[in-house]
Amino acid sequence: MKECKTLQEVREEIDKIDDELVELIAKRNRYIHQAASFKNSIEEVKDEDRIDAVKQRVRAKAxxxxxSPNxxxxxxxxxxxxxxxxxxAQFRDTTNF
Ligand SMILES: O=C(O)C(=O)C[C@]1(C(=O)O)C=C[C@@H](O)C=C1
Incomplete structure (x- = not known):
């Protein structure tokens, strides 16, 4: 991690990280759209067990x-x-559900 000399420099680093975060979220979102194509029902699209597992995993990572895990x-x-x-929405569009 860079040792910044000024607040301006700190903010530039934060801005770069914020851009990366948004890019990663956009990338995650594109995979979500791929996931829809492997599913056959709304229950599969909203997979509560998987959602719980994802949340537990990221809490542990935090x-x-x-x-803060919260x-x-x-x-x-x-x-x-x-x-x-x-x-x-994508599932309904592609399956005319
Ligand atoms: O893992 C999946 O099946 C996904 O579609 C991804 C994801 C997620 O955002 O992590 C989204 C919807 C599902 O209900 C479960 C998890």
Whole structure:
């Protein structure tokens, strides 16, 4: 990690990380759309067991990296909720459900 000399430099680094985060979320979203094509029902699209497993995994990762697990849980809950809705919309579009 870079040792910054000024607040301006810190903010430039934060901006770069924010761009990377958004790019990664967009990439995750594209995989969500691929996932829809492997599913045969709305129950499969909204797979509660898998959602729980994802959330548990990222909570454990947050603890390992010393980041608030509650913050990570909230971020992932919001992100997955939105992605499930968009996966359902895509599923309905492609299956005329
Ligand atoms: O793993 C899947 O089946 C996905 O579609 C991905 C994902 C996720 O966002 O992680 C989204 C919807 C599912 O309900 C479960 C998990």
């Amino acid at each position: 603890i390992e990296l010393d980041v 913050m990570i849980s909230e971020l992932f809950t919001k992100m997955i909720d939105e992605m499930v809705e968009s996966e359902i």
